[in-house]
Amino acid sequence: MRRAGYHVFAVAAVCIFASALLAAGPSLVVEPDQVLRGRFEQQRQLSGFETPLVSNGRFVVVGDRGVLWRTEDPLQFDLVITPSRFVQVLPGEPPVDVVPAEAATIDIFGIITGLLRGAPADEMDAAFHIVSTEVAGTSWAYALTPKSEYLTKQMEAISVAGSDFVENVEVRKPNGDRDTLSFTDHVLSDRSLTDDEAALLDIVYGSAAAP
């Protein structure tokens, strides 16, 4: 029943990886048997602090199975995001479910994967108002606000921009905090995971299910 924390992220994740929305949006779509890799930089601006908290690393969208968020700096840790679980892995430590298993977000994940497959805007439309849309050549940008009263408490506004893929996302929270995410070096390929990527997915799916 408590899902404030990761709702924010789940929604952000939708935007980051899946904004195949609307008239404008990523022109390339990750198919279930494809993998999208790239680098991210996250700048977290907390209100009251001058310098933002900056982290960066790599992300991997594994078809319709899940997303790996691999922070490399200033510390190394992985986050495995799947339909059923959100698992955090710190080096040398057992994986920890950061969201209680019973509160799994099948629905949100459904939106993510649906959009990844190129599902149209109406799924997104259920949760967000589209405030503005801009298109210039292959580039596009739009601004969203959450529809539900509940989500409004978690986030004020989201803006997403990109061309072939999503490149920039900004999430503004009601307390004045702001997360800015930028994505670069996108590589879309057929599904083949490195051993450690597969190992991370195995935490959730078990080794038998590895591709």
Added chain:
Amino acid sequence: MRLASALFWLVLVGGSLVHVADRFRDGVALSSDLMALLPEEDGQSVRAAVSQASADSLSRDIMFLFGHEDAAVAESTAAAFARALADSDLISETGDQSRRAAEQELSALLFRHRSGLLSDTDRLVLRSGQVSALYQRALAQIFSPIGSVDSRLLLADPFQLFFNYVATLGALRDSLVSSAGGTVSGSNGKTYAVVSAKLAGEPYALSFQRRFMAWFDSWEAAHTATLSGDGSAIEILRAGAIFYAYEGARQGLNEATVIGGFALVGVIVLVLLAFGSLQPIGLTLLSILSGLIVALSVNLLVFDSLHFIAVLFGAGLIGISVDYSLHYCCERFGAVAKPRERLDNILPAATLGLVTSSIGFLTLAWAPFPGLRQIALFAAIGLAAAYLTVVIWFPVLDRSPDRKANAWLMRVATEPRALWHDGTRRLYRYVALAVLAVAAIVGGSALNVSDDLRRFQALSADLVSQEQAIREITGLEPGLQFYVVTGSSDEEVLATEELLRERLAALRERGGVTKVLAISQFVPSEARQAENAALVQQHLGTAARERLRADTGLPIDIDDAPENGPALTLDEFRAHAPRALVDLLIPNLGVDQHVSIVLLRGVSDVDKAQAAAADIPGVEYVDPAADISALFRTYRKVALILLGVSVLVMVPVLVWRYRPHGAFRILLPPVASVVIAPCVVALTGEPITFFNVMALVLVFAIGIDYAFFCRESHPSRLNINALANGLAAASTILSFGLLAFSGIPVVHSFGLTVFVGILIAFLLAPLAERTNGKDEGLGGSARNT
């Protein structure tokens, strides 16, 4: 003389009536608290008080989920419902607004005392010295895309120790006091908004049930009508004892109407057929009613309060007196004109029946169980009074002439006599015996018992599936088991809880239980708070802070560790915590002891949960459902044993009057029916419960009556006697046996046992008839012929 005794009896019954009416006007509450049935020395403990308080509290919880594809619709409907509910006088919980204020106050209080507060996980990590893991975790939290850090909180609590403590508590609190206004996503694409509340009234009180359901139904009717306008209706799921109770009461009432109607019509048709008049019904009712009134009056004099189970079974057992009434009435078929002679003909058997039944009931009163004692006294007094009514009033009231018995009824009723005594029916006899033997052997091997409370009620399938859906959507687990922790001070209680929770943590690791909820998770003992503060100082002091500042670039004040103030006390917490939480974990029981409750969720290994606390002084394991099952198990066993004992006690009386051979023949029919009936019930796949055993007590008492009437009857009147037995059996089956058609499992099973038992007793009763007088006992010489 006869008139004088009739008047005297009238004064007694009338006096009882006045007494009972008077007590009921003062509001004699029939107790429905099952724990009141426990032996008295058990009934007064803290454990019982806690069980009761917890059951009361749980039974008042209600929860609604409003589901819709559009989350906004779900939320706004839930909000409107919550407002309407709060505006009604049906719930006791305060609204959202004051709760939020209270929550902030509580957070502020906890924050002030944060130096001594640690989540269990963090505490274990610090104790094991794996500080770097904790450090990395804190850092990951700051940089995680899922992280919900807040600048103000980060400075005050850079390692998120307080944050983790509050987060754990929040989850705990939610599983205790489900918050109104949250939303959950269902797997069907709908969003569900939750509203939960505590009822202001007693969910088992019919008047409150009706008021609540009327309110709910009218709200639902008004709102689903307007909502279905956009094509998709809102889905409303509900859970709570009141819904089950309301459905149960409705089902009970419907059944009572239908089954009761059939029984009444059946008895009237039967009596009209047999007597051509309704007067025997009037007489029978008079006898039963006077029995009920006198029994109630005496029980109210002896016991402070009556239990509804005692009244239910006691009243049922008074129904035995139908035998006396109908035998009396059947005497008019025997060419006996004088009422006095009619009475004389049935008096020996009726008296023996009364004596043996009373022996049986009074044996039940041996055991120190208040429930059985009340049943025993109620039945014994009631039966005696009904008997006296037959003996004293019937001859005075009886004006009916002789008449001829209905030939068809006579033929049916004498069929069992023919079966046992007519040489030409030998084949049928063997077939009947073989059928009974096979039923006994096959059924006997299938016999199984159950004391599971769930068997005792019929839960509406629709409500069960709604509750199941709510559980799946919210992830709330049902939890009924708990520990009661007592001590001489709050500190002692908290320290004991901490010891207990360590054991439970180990049990949880092994999957024996999924969640533990205790007040010491919110408020550690003073000793533990000091220990926590020392652990933090030791492992996360200046050096760790300096490192965090370097790693994050945040202006963390290196010396800003929270000072060690006075420890958080239970009293402070109690004053600021949500009422519902306090009521659940540290209820005010009015006992002169410090008491807390440790709740368990998802217990899969009951034995280990019980064992975990076995050697900790001041901790007691409580499983209310198991307690009630154990109570019914005890009652079932005790009642069965006492039924056996009462048979043994009767033997000397029977041997004195009939010699061993005669005693054997008298006992054969009732004992056989009591043994075979449960076997036949077992053939239907149903387990035997306490209620079946009480049915057997009834069957035995009635069965031995039939045997007495057969035995004591003059050879020339055996057919009339058989008719009377047949009428008595038919009316008993109509009034109790029809309960076999009830949808309430326990009532159904009671009815089925009576049905089968009475049928067998009636069929076998002619076996008790005298055969050429060779087994005359001493008492037999006084036989009235």
